[in-house]
Amino acid sequence: MDLSRRDLFKIGGKLLMLASAGATLDEIIGAAPPPEAYRMADHWWGMLIDIDKCIGCGSCVRACSEENHVPSGYFRTWVERYQVEEGKQPQVDSPNGAMDGFPPSQRMDLKSFFVPKLCNQCASSPCVQVCPVGATFVSPDGVVLVDETYCLGCRYCIQACPYGCRYLHPEKHTVDKCTLCYHRITKGLTTACCENCPTGARQLVDFKDPKDPVHEFLRNNKVEVLKPYMATQAKVYYKDLDGAVR
Amino acid sequence: MIPGVDGFIYPNEVELQWGLLIVLYPYITGLVAGAFILASLERVFKVEAVRPTYRLALLTALAFLLVAPLPLQLHLGHPERSLEMYLTPHRSSAMAMFGFVYLWYLMVVLLVEIWLEYRADIVQLAQTTTGWRRLVYKLLTLGSENVSPEARQIDDRVSYIVTVIGIPSAFLLHGYVGFIFGSIKANPWWSTPLMPIVFLFSAMVSGIAAVLVLYMAFMKVKKTPIDMSCLDTVAKYLFYTFVIDFSLEMLDLLHRTYEADESFRSLDFMVHTRLWGSQVILQICVGTLLPLAMLAANQVWRFSELRRKAMYLIASLLTMVGIFAMRWNVVIGGQLFSKSFLGYTTYKVGFAAREGLLSAIGLMALPFIIVVVLVKLLPPWAEGKASEV
Numbered sequence: 001m002d003l004s005r006r007d008l009f010k011i012g013g014k015l016l017m018l019a020s021a022g023a024t025l026d027e028i029i030g031a032a033p034p035p036e037a038y039r040m041a042d043h044w045w046g047m048l049i050d051i052d053k054c055i056g057c058g059s060c061v062r063a064c065s066e067e068n069h070v071p072s073g074y075f076r077t078w079v080e081r082y083q084v085e086e087g088k089q090p091q092v093d094s095p096n097g098a099m100d101g102f103p104p105s106q107r108m109d110l111k112s113f114f115v116p117k118l119c120n121q122c123a124s125s126p127c128v129q130v131c132p133v134g135a136t137f138v139s140p141d142g143v144v145l146v147d148e149t150y151c152l153g154c155r156y157c158i159q160a161c162p163y164g165c166r167y168l169h170p171e172k173h174t175v176d177k178c179t180l181c182y183h184r185i186t187k188g189l190t191t192a193c194c195e196n197c198p199t200g201a202r203q204l205v206d207f208k209d210p211k212d213p214v215h216e217f218l219r220n221n222k223v224e225v226l227k228p229y230m231a232t233q234a235k236v237y238y239k240d241l242d243g244a245v246r
Numbered sequence: 247m248i249p250g251v252d253g254f255i256y257p258n259e260v261e262l263q264w265g266l267l268i269v270l271y272p273y274i275t276g277l278v279a280g281a282f283i284l285a286s287l288e289r290v291f292k293v294e295a296v297r298p299t300y301r302l303a304l305l306t307a308l309a310f311l312l313v314a315p316l317p318l319q320l321h322l323g324h325p326e327r328s329l330e331m332y333l334t335p336h337r338s339s340a341m342a343m344f345g346f347v348y349l350w351y352l353m354v355v356l357l358v359e360i361w362l363e364y365r366a367d368i369v370q371l372a373q374t375t376t377g378w379r380r381l382v383y384k385l386l387t388l389g390s391e392n393v394s395p396e397a398r399q400i401d402d403r404v405s406y407i408v409t410v411i412g413i414p415s416a417f418l419l420h421g422y423v424g425f426i427f428g429s430i431k432a433n434p435w436w437s438t439p440l441m442p443i444v445f446l447f448s449a450m451v452s453g454i455a456a457v458l459v460l461y462m463a464f465m466k467v468k469k470t471p472i473d474m475s476c477l478d479t480v481a482k483y484l485f486y487t488f489v490i491d492f493s494l495e496m497l498d499l500l501h502r503t504y505e506a507d508e509s510f511r512s513l514d515f516m517v518h519t520r521l522w523g524s525q526v527i528l529q530i531c532v533g534t535l536l537p538l539a540m541l542a543a544n545q546v547w548r549f550s551e552l553r554r555k556a557m558y559l560i561a562s563l564l565t566m567v568g569i570f571a572m573r574w575n576v577v578i579g580g581q582l583f584s585k586s587f588l589g590y591t592t593y594k595v596g597f598a599a600r601e602g603l604l605s606a607i608g609l610m611a612l613p614f615i616i617v618v619v620l621v622k623l624l625p626p627w628a629e630g631k632a633s634e635v
Binding site for chain 2: 073074075078080089090091092093094096097117126128129130131132133134150151152153154155156158159160161162163164165166167168172173174175230246
């Protein structure tokens with residue numbers, strides 16, 4: 001194509017105008033916009049757990065273990081079964097974290113329910129507070145993570161977590177925990193546990209997304225976090241949480 | 247059922263995170279702080295009677311301080327990264343301050359005070375010894391060989407100031423260790439503002455007892471008669487601090503029992519079962535009430551010199567055992583119960599493991615070996631001493 005001097009000036013002038021109006025190079029040259037990039041500042045992750053929907057099948061525990069290569073005997077998520085008799089201490093079990101579900105209950109006359117547990121992704125996290133080198137931190141999108149290339153393995157964070165969600169990885173010798181499947185959620189997927197829950201008892205939620213059903217759910221339901229007196233600003237909300245749950 | 251687990255515990259709680267070595271850590275730093283505070287009695291508060299133990303107390307503090315970081319280092323999953331605590335400390339972490347408090351105490355307080363105290367001796371030894379010893383002392387003078395009365399006066403003045411700074415520093419060193427535990431709100435066995443104070447007084451108790459035992463042992467080895475007025479005074483201070491320490495611990499117990507919050511039932515059960523031997527028998531009865539009774543008897547009645555020596559020695563040894571049991575009960579006890587308050591786990595000490603019994607015995611023996619070396623290098627005894635101003 002032959003370009004006259006006039007054409008060149010025209011194109012140059014157009015470029016200058018578009019650029020000064022804040023257009024990106026992609027827009028100026030008319031290229032297709034890139035797939036939606038993940039911006040941490042646009043998200044604030046948490047989870048909703050509907051206790052009445054949990055059937056204690058342990059699919060979430062198995063899925064998590066497989067997805068995240070969780071070492072045997074340690075748990076990023078687990079399910080507890082509560083059996084509460086009036087006026088007595090609750091009977092609780094979680095055989096191998098409910099990896100294989102639960103054996104049938106011996107008593108049918110008790111109030112019985114399942115409670116899935118995972119890191120509560122606290123915004124005011126006691127584990128983050130105590131880490132001597134800042135190897136564990138709250139990401140800008142609200143997920144508590146551990147930098148395993150930086151963790152000393154002092155285990156102070158394990159002591160500080162009120163919910164028992166952390167453990168020392170037996171091979172890496174650094175602290176490990178639920179990442180809310182960070183490698184998945186930043187790609188637009190849900191967590192392995194939510195994906196595999198057959199009853200939808202667990203829902204990944206984004207508090208910063210105005211269209212997320214979480215807002216309506218919180219408006220219409222009675223919810224509670226675990227150990228609210230710990231004031232950790234936990235972001236895992238439980239619907240109809242029984243007072244017996246620790 | 248998981249072996250060793252009773253009731254329900256969160257599945258990640260089966261394994262205890264802080265074992266025997268983390269019991270040693272507050273025990274050892276406690277001995278440092280206690281020994282230093284005993285030394286400061288003479289220096290700052292002019293309790294002349296304890297003068298014979300002054301230098302020994304400083305050397306004891308140094309020996310234990312040198313060993314203090316080792317159990318932590320051995321415990322870390324990645325000891326090679328420990329320097330990160332100095333390079334990129336996390337300001338909200340109590341633990342991150344350890345390195346700085348430790349270095350401050352070692353470099354600014356203890357080494358300076360010991361050097362000033364011994365400077366004249368070092369200069370003299372550099373002149374009177376030969377061979378490699380001479381070289382060592384020559385190096386230790388740091389090129390400062392002026393021991394004129396005026397220079398010594400300055401030494402004395404600076405040393406006094408350093409000790410005055412040293413007392414709050416010793417308080418900081420050990421109070422801070424208490425804070426590491428006391429500030430964990432997730433753990434009701436640890437979480438009490440009394441923890442730093444209890445740690446501090448128990449530190450003084452164990453440090454004074456350790457210096458008393460070491461003093462008697464060195465006198466025995468040297469076949470030198472023990473200065474009884476010194477021993478009586480040290481034992482008296484041991485008694486006073488022990489009374490305060492015990493009162494604080496009982497206050498804590500009373501408060502917990504009276505308040506009886508949601509954790510009480512679980513903790514009470516633990517004390518009556520898993521901790522019965524180490525807490526009620528060893529810590530309270532054998533390690534506290536018995537030595538307290540012996541020390542109290544000496545405040546009331548006048549026993550023969552031989553009896554007093556035996557009583558002080560036994561009381562001090564029992565005290566050291568009792569304070570060790572107290573550290574054990576805090577550190578291990580705080581991890582035996584589940585944070586669900588519905589169950590318990592057990593702790594078994596490994597033998598030859600990295601954090602096992604052998605390492606612990608080695609780590610506990612090390613400061614005593616260092617004390618012997620330090621005492622050889624820098625004799626703390628009065629004879630041939632050039633330090634009197």
